[in-house]
Amino acid sequence: xxxxxxxxxVTELLENKRIxxxxxxxxxxxxxxxxxxxxxxxxxxxxxxxxxxxxNNLAKFVMDHLYxxxxxxxxxxxxxxxxxxxxxxxxxxxxENFYVIGVPCKGILxxxxxxxxxxxxxxxxxxxxxxxxVILKTSKGEFKLRKEDxxxxxxxxxxxxxxxxxxxxxxxxxxPFRTDDYEDVKAIENLSVExxxxxxxxxxxxxxxxxxxxxxxxxxxxxxxVFDMAEPNWVGKAANLSENTAFHLIRAWHVAGRCxxxxxxxxxxxxxxxxxxxxxxxxxxxxxxxxxxxxxKNPEQxxxxxxxxxxxxxxxx
Amino acid sequence: MKRLFEFIxxxxxxxxxxxxxxxxxxxxxxxxxxxxxxxxxLGPNKKMRDDRC
Numbered sequence: 001x002x003x004x005x006x007x008x009x010v011t012e013l014l015e016n017k018r019i020x021x022x023x024x025x026x027x028x029x030x031x032x033x034x035x036x037x038x039x040x041x042x043x044x045x046x047x048x049x050x051x052x053x054x055x056n057n058l059a060k061f062v063m064d065h066l067y068x069x070x071x072x073x074x075x076x077x078x079x080x081x082x083x084x085x086x087x088x089x090x091x092x093x094x095x096e097n098f099y100v101i102g103v104p105c106k107g108i109l110x111x112x113x114x115x116x117x118x119x120x121x122x123x124x125x126x127x128x129x130x131x132x133x134v135i136l137k138t139s140k141g142e143f144k145l146r147k148e149d150x151x152x153x154x155x156x157x158x159x160x161x162x163x164x165x166x167x168x169x170x171x172x173x174x175x176p177f178r179t180d181d182y183e184d185v186k187a188i189e190n191l192s193v194e195x196x197x198x199x200x201x202x203x204x205x206x207x208x209x210x211x212x213x214x215x216x217x218x219x220x221x222x223x224x225x226v227f228d229m230a231e232p233n234w235v236g237k238a239a240n241l242s243e244n245t246a247f248h249l250i251r252a253w254h255v256a257g258r259c260x261x262x263x264x265x266x267x268x269x270x271x272x273x274x275x276x277x278x279x280x281x282x283x284x285x286x287x288x289x290x291x292x293x294x295x296x297k298n299p300e301q302x303x304x305x306x307x308x309x310x311x312x313x314x315x316x317x
Numbered sequence: 318m319k320r321l322f323e324f325i326x327x328x329x330x331x332x333x334x335x336x337x338x339x340x341x342x343x344x345x346x347x348x349x350x351x352x353x354x355x356x357x358x359l360g361p362n363k364k365m366r367d368d369r370c
Binding site for chain 1: 319364
């Protein structure tokens with residue numbers, strides 16, 4: 001079982017003092033939720049779990065420990081591993097201070113989709129996977145569901161099921177078995193100018209400027225953020241449509257070419273704004289213009305917009 | 318930048334970006350004319366016009 005593998009790996013790492021602590025998953029408030037667990041000693045290893053709902057990207061938590069020169073173990077899925085590359089490439093957290101515990105992943109269940117059909121209010125006791133079926137054993141009953149029907153949207157277009165970077169891999173490598181077709185972006189691109197405007201106005205109107213999308217983002221790793229500054233007041237703080245539009249555009253541009261498309265921004269948005277679609281639009285454009293891969297997928301590929309190439313299309317010339 | 322502006326519903330032609338050297342006077346003039354013409358044809362901008370507080 002993966003859970004046991006995680007526990008034994010972490011115990012060994014902590015006992016041998018190879019790492020100072022581990023960021024993993026702990027049980028959340030209900031069967032469909034996990035919470036980040038920070039395990040500093042062997043006694044605390046018991047809190048670690050693995051769940052088919054383990055959606056959180058844990059890599060960014062290392063940013064609470066900048067300049068401390070400690071070694072941190074992080075449990076990452078394929079998508080989260082791109083965030084590790086992001087933080088290393090941006091020189092935010094050195095690679096040698098990471099101990100990356102990779103988990104090959106065939107898709108994570110979307111709690112909201114599952115909760116529509118099943119009662120997830122109990123605790124997750126255990127789960128088993130048989131082929132493409134998952135059996136969830138919760139304190140409120142046992143549920144059997146077809147994984148393919150309940151995955152997170154991002155999992156249907158996952159190109160890196162196996163972490164792209166790891167120090168230890170728990171389980172067999174999963175060969176990439178899906179491709180990203182950017183259907184969500186294309187659907188909006190195909191709308192008329194007025195429809196696009198109306199769609200995004202409706203989305204940006206909802207924004208309460210909580211900055212959760214920025215806080216969760218592994219590409220948002222500046223020490224001072226333009227959205228926090230009052231002097232000069234680069235971006236208005238008022239939550240109205242104009243200022244919100246400015247905020248979302250600027251946020252998207254500030255991570256352009258570095259966004260690893262982990263999808264956390266959309267997930268944490270309390271108002272349900274598809275924040276990540278803006279990033280995905282730019283990733284799609286960059287792939288078309290510069291023939292690059294999703295940032296973070298290829299550790300050799302530097303930041304797309306920070307690379308000079310003589311064959312740049314130069315649309316602005 | 319232009320592409321994202323259009324993605325969120327600005328009209329194509331509302332926003333222009335050009336790289337012009339200080340010695341390319343003719344290009345400055347041509348670009349300014351083109352931008353003015355295209356934007357005039359589109360009429361006043363309606364997006365992002367709320368008052369700043």
